[in-house]
Amino acid sequence: MSAHAGRTGPAGRAGRAGMLRAATFNIHHGASADDHLDLARTAAEIRALDADVVGLQEVDVAFGDRSAGEDQARALAEMLGMDVAFAPAIDRPGTDPDGPRRQYGVALLVRGRILESATHLLPAGPGLGPLREPRAVLCASVRGARDEDGAVDAPAGDRSDPADAPMRADLTVLVTHLDKEHPGHRRAQIGRILEIEARRALDLHGPGDDEPSAPPALLLGDMNADQGATEMRPLAAAGWRDAALEASGRAPAGGLSERRAPGGASAAGRAGWSLRAALRSPALSAAATAVASAVANVAAAVASRLPASRLPGMGRAMGAGVRGSFPAVFPVRRIDGIWVHGPLTARAVEVPPGKASDHRPVVATLEDTGPA
Numbered sequence: 001m002s003a004h005a006g007r008t009g010p011a012g013r014a015g016r017a018g019m020l021r022a023a024t025f026n027i028h029h030g031a032s033a034d035d036h037l038d039l040a041r042t043a044a045e046i047r048a049l050d051a052d053v054v055g056l057q058e059v060d061v062a063f064g065d066r067s068a069g070e071d072q073a074r075a076l077a078e079m080l081g082m083d084v085a086f087a088p089a090i091d092r093p094g095t096d097p098d099g100p101r102r103q104y105g106v107a108l109l110v111r112g113r114i115l116e117s118a119t120h121l122l123p124a125g126p127g128l129g130p131l132r133e134p135r136a137v138l139c140a141s142v143r144g145a146r147d148e149d150g151a152v153d154a155p156a157g158d159r160s161d162p163a164d165a166p167m168r169a170d171l172t173v174l175v176t177h178l179d180k181e182h183p184g185h186r187r188a189q190i191g192r193i194l195e196i197e198a199r200r201a202l203d204l205h206g207p208g209d210d211e212p213s214a215p216p217a218l219l220l221g222d223m224n225a226d227q228g229a230t231e232m233r234p235l236a237a238a239g240w241r242d243a244a245l246e247a248s249g250r251a252p253a254g255g256l257s258e259r260r261a262p263g264g265a266s267a268a269g270r271a272g273w274s275l276r277a278a279l280r281s282p283a284l285s286a287a288a289t290a291v292a293s294a295v296a297n298v299a300a301a302v303a304s305r306l307p308a309s310r311l312p313g314m315g316r317a318m319g320a321g322v323r324g325s326f327p328a329v330f331p332v333r334r335i336d337g338i339w340v341h342g343p344l345t346a347r348a349v350e351v352p353p354g355k356a357s358d359h360r361p362v363v364a365t366l367e368d369t370g371p372a
Contacts, residue, residue, distance in 0.1 A: 057106050086108075133179070
């Protein structure tokens with residue numbers, strides 16, 4: 001169980017059956033890009049996403065003066081009326097021996113119930129020395145807020161309550177914030193996340209079951225790398241799908257390298273594919289991917305600031321493309337990602353503007369495409 005979990009208010013609105021909105025947001029400890037602290041503004045931007053599941057990064061819990069010593073995970077949950085779990089990557093003694101510990105990490109907000117959650121620290125890459133900043137992943141089992149009639153579940157209350165015991169999760173959610181110093185660290189951390197999720201799925205496949213019973217899964221995070229970077233490829237190889245690519249119609253067949261340019265891609269996307277196809281060596285391919293991604297993100301950032309009339313013939317395609325989320329003022333890097341595993345299909349991904357952080361949030365509309 002996470003060190004910090006609990007319901008702090010009523011669940012959200014009832015919505016269309018079979019649809020889910022999931023978001024990831026690096027909140028920069030409640031401060032804007034110019035370090036103006038305003039957690040209420042952060043809460044307002046999260047509320048505007050209208051998301052059922054929100055993964056947060058850079059969350060302070062009694063961490064220090066920069067966030068006024070506040071328990072930001074619990075405060076946001078209270079403001080939004082959502083269930084919360086927190087996973088500290090940094091966990092230090094408090095300044096007062098009788099006071100709370102100083103913690104910093106990731107959090108999960110949910111409309112519904114977090115049935116249980118766990119914190120796992122992530123490793124450094126082999127031979128690269130220790131991490132400059134500890135990293136963690138929060139892994140949670142989530143029950144949605146709505147039953148078949150659209151009614152909201154009762155508050156979770158005491159999680160040891162027998163009424164909660166038979167409940168099964170609808171969804172596994174992982175929230176993380178990967179290392180920003182070295183791709184080798186990120187590669188090792190992705191590997192550990194895959195191990196954790198695979199072990200969890202095996203545990204949820206009960207003894208004697210004829211079919212795997214693990215729920216679909218989401219990975220929400222600030223990856224500190226483009227979603228197409230080399231170190232992210234093990235996710236696709238393990239069957240995870242980049243929601244933004246899937247929603248845009250640019251998802252590679254089978255989750256691996258695409259061999260043909262998708263017809264629905266933007267001009268920048270098609271140019272990036274052509275460049276990657278021409279350069280086959282691993283080093284040049286990785287470089288080409290980074291350049292193509294940067295070009296596409298700049299194009300999308302420009303498109304988002306110009307009216308469609310200024311982009312004759314291209315405005316719609318570029319504006320609907322896969323957009324960056326960092327930096328918030330002019331997002332040219334796609335380092336904040338939503339990855340999907342199992343019978344959930346990404347129908348739309350948005351990167352709305354905002355002023356609460358140095359990142360923009362990313363939100364995906366997902367459809368349950370499993371058996372009826």
